[in-house]
Amino acid sequence: RATFERIGITYGVELVEWNHDKDHVHVLFKCTPQIAPAKFINAYKSVSSRLVKKNYPEICQYLLKEAFWTKSYCLISTGGVSIDVIKQYIERQGQK
16 A cells, blocks of 8 residues: 555545455546556555565465566446445455
């Protein structure tokens, strides 16, 4: 989360909500139309992967081809529902 916020400053991206489950994260963020979300997400994945491997080298034995993140991601705009509905969904991640 801290890495996301730090990189977000550089890209003009504001973190609104963050949570995770066993094998993925859910992030709600705001950015202006001038920001290319794909570039930001790729930068975040690259930096966070390096930090995790540096700080927790034992994790490398569990990675497939040394990749911490997959190449894929899902990016959805929030026009269809309210921000509060999305925040509640993210807050519930990892709960049974």
